[in-house]
Amino acid sequence: MNLIDRHEYILAQLKKSEHVTVMQLCKDLNVSTVTIRKDLKQLEDSNLLFRTHGGATNKNPYIIDRNVFEKEKFYSNEKALISKCAVSHMESHESIIIASGTTMHALADAMDSNMELNVITSSLQVSMKLNQFPAVEVLQLPGILRKSSISISGHYAEQILGDYFCSKLFIGVDGIDITYGLSTTSGQEAKLNKAMIQSAQKVIVLADSSKFGRKSFGRICAIDEIDIIITDYGITPYYKEEIEKLGVKLIIAE
Template sequence: MALINRRQEDILSELDKKGYVNVVDLCAAHNVSTVTIRKDLTFLENENLLHRTHGGASKKLLYAFERNVNDKEELQVEQKKQIAKEALKFINNNDNIILGSGSNIHYLSRIIKDFNKLTVMTSSLKVSLELCRESTISTIQLGGDIRNSSTSVVGPIAEATLGQFSCNKLFLGTDGVHLDFGLSTSNALEAHLNQAMIAVSEKVIVLADSTKMNVRGFGKICNLHKIDILITDSGIDEETKIKLEEFGIDVVVAQMEK
C-alpha cells in the first residue's frame, strides 16, 4: 500500500464516522480545491479504501447487484430476524396483506403463526411454502414467470392478478433505500411488480437491514414518499434516519437481543 498523507487519513476517518463524504464539504474542511480532493479520493479508491460516487465517496459500494436469495439469507442473519419480529407487530387478525419477495420477507413468513384469520398474497414461492403450513392463513400465490435467483414470480400475469384485489398492508423487501433515487431493486421486472403491489395497498411497510441504506439498484420501485413505515436495524446512521423521517416515513429500528 502506498503512503497516505494526513489529509487522506482525515478523509478515511470521516468515512468511518459517517459512511460517506462529499467533495464540497471536504474542500471546506481542508481549505483545498476540488481538484485536490478528487485526486485524494481517486488515490484512496485505487488503494481499495473507499468507493467513489457522484460528488463524493462512500465506505461501501452504493450499487446493488443481483444475488441468489439463498445467499442473501446468510447475510445479516440476526438483524433480519429482529426486523422480522418488529414487522410481525404490524400484522393483525383479519388483515389482507401482500408479502413481496426477498430474504427479509422470507424471515418474516417463518414467524407468521397463531392468527385466527389472515389472508396473504405473495409473489414468493418460498413464502407460500412457509404459510401453507398454517391452517388459519389463506395464502394466494401469484402466478407468472419464475425468477430462479429469487424463487419468486414476475411479469404481466402477476401484475394483472394484483389488479383484482385491494389489500390493507404491503410488506416489501428491497435492495436499496436511497435518499435521492428512492426504493429500488436489482431486477427491473421485480421493480415493476412491486409498483403494482404498492398501487393496490393502503399501507407500505418496507423491511431493509442497514446495509441497504444509501444504496441503489437497477430498477426503481418508487420515491420515498410512497413508504409509510421502514423497519431496519441499529446499524442505520442517525443522519440517514432523520432524513428518511423528513419524507414522512416512520422509521422503526429493531434492536438486537442481548
C-alpha cells in the first residue's frame, strides 16, 4: 500500500471511530511503527488529524476555558440523561459532595426535592437550586469566586474539606484522556477536585462523550483513581474498552 492509500485508510478509520492507535494501524497496513508515525505527522501537519499518545484523533484534544453560559448550550440532552442516571446512585440520608460545572447544574435539576441529604458543593448555582429543597442541608464551600464557572476554589475550600468525609463525590470534568487522566481548564479547580476525592468514599464522574480523548490545563487524577463514569451512547468503542481495562465501572445513560 502506497503513501496516499495509507493516508486515505487512516482518515477513513478516524471517520468511523474518532481514534486510531499506532499498533492497530501497523497491523492493518502491515508496516512499521516508524512508517505510521511519519504518516500521522504528515497528516497532522496538513491539519487533518491530531496526534495523541500512541495514536491519533480527529478532534482537538486540547480544551480552552469557556464560561458556564456557553458550556450549557452544548450536549444538554446528554447531560440531562447522565444526571438522571446519576441521581439513581443517591440514597436518602447520605452526605455527598457535588463539584462545579454545567453537568453538576443538570444533576441538581434532576434531583428529587424530597430527598434528605447533606450536600457539600463548590458551585453557587447548585447551592441556590438545592436551597429550595426542604430536606437538603447545603454546605457552600468558601473561597475565591471563579467567574467563568460561578464556583468557588482556593485554599479555604480545600482546607474545610479536610474536616468532612462523604459517601460519594459527583464530579464533572473537561477532559478524560487514557494516559493523562481527568482534567479541567482551571489549575485551582483541579486542586480543589483532588481534595474532594480525598474526602469521598466513592468517586462518580459525570461526563458526556465529547470529553473523552481530550485534556486540559489542570490534571485532577488518573482514571483508575475513580470508581464510576456515567456517560452517553456517543462514547466510542475504543474508550469504552480502555476504561473498562482500567477497572473503572462505565455506565451508559439511556
